[in-house]
Amino acid sequence: AQRVTQPEKLLSVFKGAPVELKCNYSYSGSPELFWYVQYSRQRLQLLLRHISRESIKGFTADLNKGETSFHLKKPFAQEEDSAMYYCALGGYSGNTPLVFGKGTRLSVIA
Amino acid sequence: EAQVTQNPRYLITVTGKKLTVTCSQNMNHEYMSWYRQDPGLGLRQIYYSMNVEVTDKGDVPEGYKVSRKEKRNFPLILESPSPNQTSLYFCASWSGNSPLHFGNGTRLTVT
Numbered sequence: 688a689q690r691v692t693q694p695e696k697l698l699s700v701f702k703g704a705p706v707e708l709k710c711n712y713s714y715s716g717s718p719e720l721f722w723y724v725q726y727s728r729q730r731l732q733l734l735l736r737h738i739s740r741e742s743i744k745g746f747t748a749d750l751n752k753g754e755t756s757f758h759l760k761k762p763f764a765q766e767e768d769s770a771m772y773y774c775a776l777g778g779y780s781g782n783t784p785l786v787f788g789k790g791t792r793l794s795v796i797a
Numbered sequence: 798e799a800q801v802t803q804n805p806r807y808l809i810t811v812t813g814k815k816l817t818v819t820c821s822q823n824m825n826h827e828y829m830s831w832y833r834q835d836p837g838l839g840l841r842q843i844y845y846s847m848n849v850e851v852t853d854k855g856d857v858p859e860g861y862k863v864s865r866k867e868k869r870n871f872p873l874i875l876e877s878p879s880p881n882q883t884s885l886y887f888c889a890s891w892s893g894n895s896p897l898h899f900g901n902g903t904r905l906t907v908t
Binding site: 693696721723729730731732733736773775785786787788789790 | 830832837838839840841842887889896897899900901902
C-alpha cells in the first residue's frame, strides 16, 4: 500500500539557517514523488517533482530509493518560506491518485 | 487561464441539510479528486474519478457522494451533513504525469 510519512508536524528555524523537511514513503512500484506547498490562505501548488531534478525557490529534493526518502532541503531559509509543506507519492504511470503526507508547517523566524 | 474552480468558497450550514460543492476544470483533464484538509491530519482523499462516469472511493468516503457526468465537472454532495464534516475541502484535477492543479478550497462549517 502507498504511504507517505512526514514525521514533523511543525519545524521552526531562524532566517538564514538550513532547512530539511523529512519525507519517507512506502510503495511497491516505481514511485513518483512531489512536494506541494500551501502558503497562508492559498491553494496548494506544486513546488517540486523528483523527475524534474530542478531547484525551485532555492529548494531541492533528491529521491533516495535505498532509504525510501524524498527530503526537502534549502540551505538558507527565508521568512517567505513559512508555509505548510506536503510530500506526495504517486505511481509513475500518472493515473494513480496521489497519497499525501500529513504535512509539515515550516515557520521561519526573523 | 488554466484553473480549477470551486464554489462556494465559504459555506455555513446546519446538520442534515443537503449541500453540493461544485468543481469545474478547464484543462480537459481526465482525472479529478476531492480532498479534505484537517489540522494534524493533512490532506485526505474523499473520492476520485479517472474519467466520465468512473469514480472510486478514496480514504474517507463516508458521508459523501460524487458524480462525473461531464469531464469538466466533479461535484461533491453531502446528503446529510454532520458537524464532523466541518473542514476545508479541495478539488484537484490532473492528466497523465502532470502535477495536480488545485482549486482555491471551500471552507465548510456544519453546525
